[in-house]
């Protein structure tokens with residue numbers, strides 16, 4: 001990773017918490033698919049944006065922290081994730097895991113999966129776990145889910161706070177995953193960076 005110019009985000013901002021879910025068995029694959037990869041790397045531009053989001057968060061809520069679940073993800077692992085959702089219809093599968101043939105923004109080191117947590121590392125309630133692949137995890141369905149009583153006001157507020165600091169710092173969000181943010185679009189990332197294979 002370092003040879004490709006990526007940086008360990010905790011060397012840029014030591015207050016950012018990291019728990020790489022794919023480096024544990026607590027993920028939707030049910031296996032550690034990261035092996036030796038135990039730290040969160042990003043392109044320097046994306047790491048700077050993340051540090052900005054972390055600062056904005058702590059200005060608003062000194063006791064809260066960003067808790068990173070995933071950052072740069074090699075394309076070889078993208079295949080593991082893609083193959084695990086092989087039972088889903090193609091359009092559903094592509095909503096939740098990018099097709100490795102095209103590459104995910106994570107494979108370029110320009111995307112991050114994260115939540116908000118207390119200083120002690122306890123995640124705030126976002127209404128679903130990380131990698132919940134269904135409508136309850138969709139930001140574009142939040143108002144409807146709130147009206148239906150499927151999400152609480154607090155859960156929606158926590159998601160909004162996460163989106164607010166990430167967007168102000170220069171990230172864009174997805175309609176289908178509250179935890180995923182892009183520092184660049186895939187087309188932009190492809191012009192500038194090489195995929196981490």
Ligand SMILES: C[C@@H](N)C(=O)N[C@H](C)C(=O)O
Nearest residue numbers: 095096097098104105113
């Ligand atoms: C698998 C999930 N954590 C994720 O990052 N999905 C996006 C869409 C991706 O694979 O690029």
Ligand SMILES: [Zn+2]
Nearest residue numbers: 111112113180
């Ligand atoms: Zn993601």
